[in-house]
Amino acid sequence: MATTLATFYAFGGTAGLFVSSSAEPGTPRSVLFLLSLTALASGAIVGRWGARWPRNAFHLAVGSATGLIVTAVLVAPDPLTSLAAAILIAFVVVDAHFFFSGPQALAHLAAAATGVTGALLLSDGIPLGVVVGLDLVLIGIGIVIHRLVVLASTASLDPLTGLSNRRGFDQALDELMSEAARSRVPLSAVLVDVDHFKSVNDTHGHEAGDRVLRRVADVWRRELPAEATFARHGGDEFSLLLPGMPGGDALALVRRIYALHPDISLSCGVAQYRPGDSASQLMRSADRALYDAKIRGRNRAQLFTGTEGTRSSDGVVIV
Structure with a gap:
């Protein structure tokens, strides 16, 4: 979980730097730059200490990512930059369905889609059809990722007993060995x-x-x-x-x-x-x-x- 989230934060922050560099100079560009640096710093923190966090802490980390992206959409200086920032919400959708159970993942998806939709509608020059299209893409990504997670989890279960199988055990062993060696x-x-x-x-x-x-x-x-x-x-x-x-x-x-x-x-x-x-x-x-x-x-x-x-x-x- 920590590695995946840290990777998405890192790529999201890096993408934000490119988006901010292409925007017109001024206050919005500076804010986008600071948001990108915040994402990169968050990725470094998660990568360094995230493995020790309880699972519930990742709700805050994923929710914070949504907040950063929505803020970036709101402060973007032009419609194209707003859309570029909004696309990064796909990382949140993947994280939510990868980390959490169905209802929790849907809650994060709803929060992400609602936040980005509202921010885009507040931006001038973005047609409603484009916003709806982006929402449909997010929903489609969520459905596919959820299905893949279900298939992956089933592949790690023994059909007779319902316990983990050898594959699931080996994955848990690697994680717990790393934790034991570190702590x-x-x-x-x-x-x-x-x-x-x-x-x-x-x-x-x-x-x-x-x-x-x-x-x-x-x-x-x-x-x-x-x-x-x-x-x-x-x-x-x-x-x-x-x-x-x-x-x-x-x-x-x-x-x-x-x-x-x-x-x-x-x-x-x-x-x-x-x-x-x-x-x-x-x-x-x-x-x-x-x-x-x-x-x-x-x-x-x-x-x-x-x-x-x-x-x-x-x-x-x-x-």
């Missing part, structure tokens, strides 16, 4: 495997196996904290990311949720991110812990501890 906030990864899953399919059929996977998904999704990422990693294996949680706490959480499956045998491997680890190293550590859990009898959880091997927090089987 030193703990991050734990967990691999959860359904023991003897093949025998369930062979004995009771694939529908029974699917029911087991859905039950595991439903229980863990209900019990995990909101910031966790839980995904079907593939086959009968699930993967979990717990930002802000060290390995010992992650193992305790696994133990609590694990106990809610008395009739399903699960093996779990837990690993904590260590400074300097890559994403692949973190997942290999979790996979090593999972492997140790299986060779020690399955139906247990292991915590990876590096060169000293792996162990559960208290050395006992988790049931």
Whole structure:
């Protein structure tokens, strides 16, 4: 989100500089120039610190972009410059549908279209038909971007369980690894495997196996904290990311949720991110812990501890 918004601010500000340079000298030209510099500065701020912002903060950032563009349209010295500034509102439409859910995106689209429409109508020399045409273009862009976002989000979901799939998990892993490396906030990864899953399919059929996977998904999704990422990693294996949680706490959480499956045998491997680890190293550590859990009898959880091997927090089987 931060990178996308910063990019649009940067291109919008740069475009504004070209627009202001072509306007007639005078106060409006100076205001356009200052608005362009403000957009460039905003892009730099978002690019530097935006990744740490909560999602709600982006409503203000996108709304501010709308305000800058509407102001530019109002102060433009001539109709052509007003139209050039108004076209930049397309960046806001893309951002809104890319960042926010349907109703929120529509609210930003309505605010952007209303603001630019009003500003253009207040400008002399711009026919109503041109303004309506621009509004239709904005609506069309919004519809297309919304559809593309829906398709992209669906591509990152597992159709059986409704969880993230491997692709969605890898995207979340990259983002959380970057945040952990930058802020030193703990991050734990967990691999959860359904023991003897093949025998369930062979004995009771694939529908029974699917029911087991859905039950595991439903229980863990209900019990995990909101910031966790839980995904079907593939086959009968699930993967979990717990930002802000060290390995010992992650193992305790696994133990609590694990106990809610008395009739399903699960093996779990837990690993904590260590400074300097890559994403692949973190997942290999979790996979090593999972492997140790299986060779020690399955139906247990292991915590990876590096060169000293792996162990559960208290050395006992988790049931």
